[in-house]
Amino acid sequence: MRVPAAADRDGPRAGEDQVDVLILGAGPAGAAAAITLRRHTRLRVALVERRLFDPFRPGETVSPALFPLLEYLGIARAGVEQRHLESYAHAAAWGGEELVVRDFLFNGRGSGLHLDRLAFDSMLLDQAGQLGAQIVQPAELLGIAPGARWTVTLRQGERQRALSAAYVIDCSGRSSVMVRQQQCPVLQTDRMVGVYAYYEAGQRERLQRTLVETTEDGWFYLAPLPAGRSALAFMTDAETLRTLDLLDPASWRRHALASRHIGPLLRELPAPQALRQYPIHSRVARLPGNAAWTAAGDAAASFDPVSSLGIGHALSSGIQAGRVAHAFLEQGGGLGEGYRQSLLDHFESYAKTRRALYANERRWPGSGFWQRRLAHDCARAA
Incomplete structure (x- = not known):
């Protein structure tokens, strides 16, 4: 299949306003979720991204x-x-x-x-498009209404468009659109x-x-x-x-x-x-265990850059969120609670490792920055 041309990203074709899974955010997490769903299921998938990719994006170095x-x-x-x-x-x-x-x-x-982040993110998005995911980019999100199906209202250029979806995956980064709308508790450390x-x-x-x-x-x-x-x-x-x-x-x-x-x-x-x-604050959302939506990437959990977890977490959580969506739509659930708990456990382990790393730097005991990194009770509800 071909890579979607620019015209494909500007407007709908017949039947494209009805999808099974709608993904908010077409960065690494969103693209990974879309690729997973399109490679391993027959679900209809749409990726919505609010802007064209910026050539200046953090997340430059990744491990093997x-x-x-x-x-x-x-x-x-x-x-x-x-x-x-x-x-x-x-x-x-x-x-x-x-x-x-x-x-x-x-x-x-x-x-x-x-990494060249522009090339990397574009590669993942192209892969999703080649597998049949509908790519809606750029598109301003106007609203998300719950119901028997989610109704997601967008503005593309001068016109509005509504997409209907059975399931939503929030990959909107630290803006975490669905996490905020659904009022999920969020633990933030700094x-x-x-x-x-x-x-x-x-x-x-x-x-x-x-x-x-x-x-x-x-x-x-x-x-x-x-x-x-x-x-x-x-x-x-x-x-x-x-x-x-x-x-x-x-x-x-x-x-x-x-x-x-x-x-x-x-x-x-x-x-x-x-x-x-x-x-670049560290935070984790307490996602629902079995609902018609979940989150991945920074929308679900975000980490201090010193951890080098950003892109790897985006891909792995996007893959897992795709599996959660498929299980919910095909079986009524089964994976959401495990995914939710794995995020919380991963964040707890990360927080301990991060604190130990910052504790290794003791040359400036009077510095407010380093004192705050060593605070014992740093986690708070956001």
Whole structure:
């Protein structure tokens, strides 16, 4: 089957307003859910994405553990490796001034990847389209009404359109449309944000690995991207972001240049193509055990970038959400409660590991950022 052309994404064809599963969000989680459903069931699937993909998106580096998930989705490792940049090692100055390097080459699974997110997300969406998923992009979500079937009202250009679905999967990212509408309890642990700068050129040979470096106010992350580009991010609290004025390019550069390892590399880079802010707080939703909807990706649970769980979680939870939807529609349920509990258990394990990692950095005992990372009772209902 062919990849959907632009015209296919602009309007409906006969019968396309009635689907079995409607997925809100066409990022990795939504695409994985759609691919799973179309590869393994006969259910009619629609993917709704509110905007065209942004070429500047976080989630640049993935470990070799991603490849089995892609293979399950029918995407060959060789084809993915050809389109992205191999990642051979990870270097970090965390808990001390010196860099500690960990090589992927000796883990038995090969190297990881530095992703071109636009190409990666487009590849997954194209795979879903080739398998017969209807792709509605861009489309503004106007409302979701429950009933015997969900009615999802959209605006595409100057006209409105309504889709009817038996089941909805929320893959809308941290905006978590259905999670909020259905008033699911959410546990949130912090108010961290990430400021990302994207650079057009850099010393690619010197940046064939990711680099992490802590500072008194947070931590830096530098990664190479395909086509000679680089991404530099700083992770901190929302309050610190405002105090340091890190969205101002001059303040951003001064702060980065002051770091021991990142600074010398930044001097060789031109002005950034883009400077973006993203929420990166950790949170998990208590999803229903057996309802006509569920969530995946960041809408279900989101993680500190230090965990490197983002894209892997998006794919794995998208796959699981697709299975949950199929079981609900074909058998009346059976997998929802297990999926819900697995998310909560995974988040609990992650929170313990994350706290132990932040506890390794003790050079700035008076820093509000690091003190907050060590708070014992940090989880709260959002």
